[in-house]
Amino acid sequence: MKVLVTGGAGYIGSTVASACVDAGITPVILDNLSTGSAEFVQDRIFYQGDVGSAGLLARIFAEHPDIEATIHCAALASVEDSVRDPLAYYRENVAKTTALLEGLLAHGCHRLIFSSSAAIYRADGQPAITESAAIGATSPYGRTKVMAEQMFADVSASSPLRVISLRYFNPIGADPRMRSGRPGGRSTHALGLLIQADQHGIPFKIMGNRYATRDGTGVRDYVHVWDLALGHVAALRRFDALLPPHGGHRYEAINLGSGSGATVRELITAFESVVGHRVRVQQVGPRAGDVPGAYASTDKAGELLGWKPTLSLPDGIRSALEWAASEAAKQHLLVPAQT
Ligand SMILES: NC(=O)c1ccc[n+]([C@@H]2O[C@H](COP(=O)([O-])OP(=O)(O)OC[C@H]3O[C@@H](n4cnc5c(N)ncnc54)[C@H](O)[C@@H]3O)[C@@H](O)[C@H]2O)c1
Structure with missing residues (x-):
């Protein structure tokens, strides 16, 4: 085909x-x-x-x-x-x-x-x-x-x-075989920003903590x-x-979708368990227009496509980190050696 x-x-x-x-x-x-x-x-x-x-x-x-x-x-x-x-x-x-x-x-x-x-x-x-x-x-x-x-x-x-x-x-x-991934410079979602903050040693900003969610931070799928x-x-x-x-x-x-939501704090906890260290965070006010968030019902995908997600949030975090590391290694190779 x-x-x-x-x-x-x-x-x-x-x-x-x-x-x-x-x-x-x-x-x-x-x-x-x-x-x-x-x-x-x-x-x-x-x-x-x-x-x-x-x-x-x-x-x-x-x-x-x-x-x-x-x-x-x-x-x-x-x-x-x-x-x-x-x-x-x-x-x-x-x-x-x-x-x-x-x-x-x-x-x-x-x-x-x-x-x-x-x-x-x-x-x-x-x-x-x-x-x-x-x-x-x-x-x-x-x-x-x-x-x-x-x-x-x-x-x-x-x-x-x-x-x-x-x-x-x-x-x-x-891609599990690292044939492609999200170009690092264009990450605007929470995980991309978390990876960038951790790599640069700057605090990751948690935007808003008064949403009607488990811990007050926004939920994403x-x-x-x-x-x-x-x-x-x-x-x-x-x-x-x-x-x-x-x-x-x-x-x-x-x-x-994954069929379950993770709050920003849960994302940070999962990230810390994958990298094995705490990340610096800073609580700030909510972004204009931001919403508490939601997650997908994936019942229809299961029923009609026989599809359900098989990889976990930590799997996704590990994969994103592996891709970021492979991109950084390529950049390093592209930088001419100092003489
Ligand atoms: N990334 C997300 O979070 C997300 C979430 C929901 C839906 N989507 C949708 O998934 C699709 C892919 O998104 P992505 O994250 O891979 O974005 P991306 O920017 O990485 O990929 C889009 C691709 O389309 C090409 N393209 C754009 N306009 C074109 C045109 N007129 N003719 C030919 N090529 C063109 C770009 O060069 C690029 O390779 C998009 O339709 C996007 O709206 C993305």
Whole structure:
């Protein structure tokens, strides 16, 4: 089986592509390298370019007519940047997804798996979020995902297209074989900041401690990126059983998370148990717009995909540390020796 993986040079797309390779599925990568890494695609079939390019899609499908499905990971993916430059997010994540859909329909590629996000849900204090929870994104980034999902539901209802939207919670860690991981400089989530603070010997800031949670600090659902990647392989394998080519059911949204939440303090405790030392922390006030947080209900993923996460929070922390160390070692090799 061959699949087109857009954004396959990025953190999640490259891990998904590795999981495909390990499962005997051949990924064909399309990525413009705007944030992705050429290193992650060096052993892959790779096309550098834009998902919105009709000409490039025509070339890819002419050279690989046996592509059976698309996994659409390409997007701009920073909540903070989307507030600063919403137009870029609507262009890259919505307009170019529209162009991609037209191309896929034109080339007869009717199975689509979409990288959606927990950022689409309204943060209304419900701890275990099911797929039927209220939608209400709080950032332009989240709204681009809502719009894309709505477009897929509408288009699949009136065309041969069938779509599974996988709503990721907070991916951590790296490919177990260290083929790729999250570029260190772009970590804005709590674990990335914790690793950076520990490495630089500066205190890690706990933002807010008066939320209605177990210990007052915010809750997040951290899911190992390898589990996430395996969820895509499961979705590919079950695609036609779930959404039969000629059936009436043509769109499905499924959460991929760990199924349990960790508070910031629990994350710190898990981190300390992995590294074997205490980390310096500083309690500060909550960030504007931050929410108590929630975690995924993963029952639907279990039922429909036969998927459940297998790796723990400490596994994800160990993996993220291993990746950070391998990146630091590469940087060290790149720095010219002093003479
Ligand atoms: N990382 C997370 O926490 C998270 C959580 C939920 C959902 N997601 C979604 O998962 C997907 C992958 O995210 P990621 O964390 O791997 O981000 P990433 O930035 O590492 O990967 C995105 C990839 O898409 C490529 N890309 C962007 N725009 C493109 C375009 N117009 N044409 C071709 N390539 C393009 C980039 O070069 C990059 O390689 C995104 O859709 C993101 O919204 C991410």
